[in-house]
Amino acid sequence: MSAEALKDEGNSQFKAGNYLKAAALYTQAIKLQPTNATLYSNRSAAFLHLVKLTKALADADTTISLHPDWEKGYFRKGCVLEAMHRYDHALSAFQLALLRNPHNSQVSSKIKRLTQLARETKRLLQVDTLRSNINISNLFQPFQSDLNDKCGEQQTSEEMFSFLIEVIESAIKVWHDTSAVPPRVNFLLDKHKTDTNKFAPVVNIDRVLHLPPSFVA
DSSP: OOHHHHHHHHHHHHHTTOHHHHHHHHHHHHHHOTTOHHHHHHHHHHHHHTTOHHHHHHHHHHHHHHOTTOHHHHHHHHHHHHHTTOHHHHHHHHHHHHHHOTTOHHHHHHHHHHHHHHHHHHHHHHHHHHHHTOOHHHHTHHHHHHHHHHHOOHHHHHHHHHHHHHHHHHHHHHHHHHSOOOTTOOEEOOTTTOOTTTSOOEEOHHHHOOOOGGGOO
16 A cells, blocks of 8 residues: 555544554554655644553654644644643644644634633642641631630630631632532621632631531530
């Protein structure tokens, strides 16, 4: 079979989801035409579906070296790097693809998605940094003093305070990560003063604190 016939058969196997057969056929075609960039591009796509990421990346790089003005090589490389979770490098590859074909909607879609992902990742890192810099225990020190006075027994008040802090810290983490409210906590907002898109709600301790059985007389 000619290289073109092997490529066509490889494309048919690829469309059918037979990626291993497709890769094998592209390999046979490459032996006949070792400088055909399309063959390496197609095999890169097959390797990506087979999760053979190192081989897929190597074929994408070969595609680029053989045809540096063709956006497909950069697109292939971006897809592989995205699968490797190397998002910054993937974004760079997609941007290079778009430079060579500004009208490629598939590339534009990839750039948009990765840009949004980068913004979200940055936001989460900022939230984690902010949360790690807040000492909930220190904020509730006045409450601990009142608790000590009411309970009388220091050990009991310390256990209750420790439980309270654990509930609040857990609630804040879940709220930031998922925007959901843990079942142990009820968030109440001052509708006139609180912008829910900017500020975490306030925990109403009086209504939501369910003490463990050991705390009940």
